[in-house]
Amino acid sequence: MLVLLAFIIVFHITSAALLFIATIDNAWWVGEEFYTDIWRICQNNTNCTEIDDTFSGYATxxxxxxxxxxxxxxxxxxxxxxxxQLFRLKQGERFVLTSIIQLLSCLCVMIAASIYTNQHEEIHDINRLHYQGTFEGKYGYSFILAWVAFAFTLISGIMYLILRKRK
Known part of the structure; x- marks a missing residue:
């Protein structure tokens, strides 16, 4: 059981690390001369513009x-x-709250990645207006990490529900 708990803790920390990287790093949409994330748009690795309310897709x-x-x-x-909860609750009561919160985290990252997937054309049309250049590119590793984090948090939330029955 101790090995299982250690695995779950490492898995959970990995999920959190993936979420931090996906949220902070600037590679949601990348091309040859630019990269963009949910915070800023950078062209030629030097000309960076913060995304603010001057962008028409700012609400998205x-x-x-x-x-x-x-x-x-x-x-x-x-x-x-x-x-x-590991040290406070009795068997059968453990990890239900943890599971619910982790599944809510899963839902939030799914919502964020889904919105970005659905609206990325609109978002990058806005980018073209600011830079007057081509924004042909592909999804970057931060976007992919967001979807991987979705899977990890979903698996983690389900593991907590299963683990609550274990001794």
Whole structure:
């Protein structure tokens, strides 16, 4: 059981790390001469512009930002509650709250990545207006990490539900 708990803790920390990287790093959409994330747009690695309310798709980006931040916070809270519940609650009562919070984190990252997937054409049309250049590119590794973090948090939330029955 101790090995299983250690694996779950490492898995949860990995999920949180993936969420932090996906939220902070600047590689949601990348091309030859630019990269963009949910915070800024950079061209030629030197000319960076913060995404603010001057962008017409700012509300969409704000929804992605808020969902990713909330997902990261919920994942960290779930880890803290997991450690508290590990020593405080009886068998059968353990980890239900942790599972619920982790599944909420999963939902938030899914919402953020889904919004970005659905609206990325609109978002990058806005980028073209600011830079007058081509924004042909592909999804970057931060976007992919967001989807991997979704899978990890979903698996983690389900593992907590299964683990509550274990001795």
């Amino acid at each position: 980006i704000q929804a992605v930002q808020a969902s990713m931040i909330l997902s990261t916070i919920l994942c960290c809270i779930a880890l803290f509650i997991f450690v508290l």
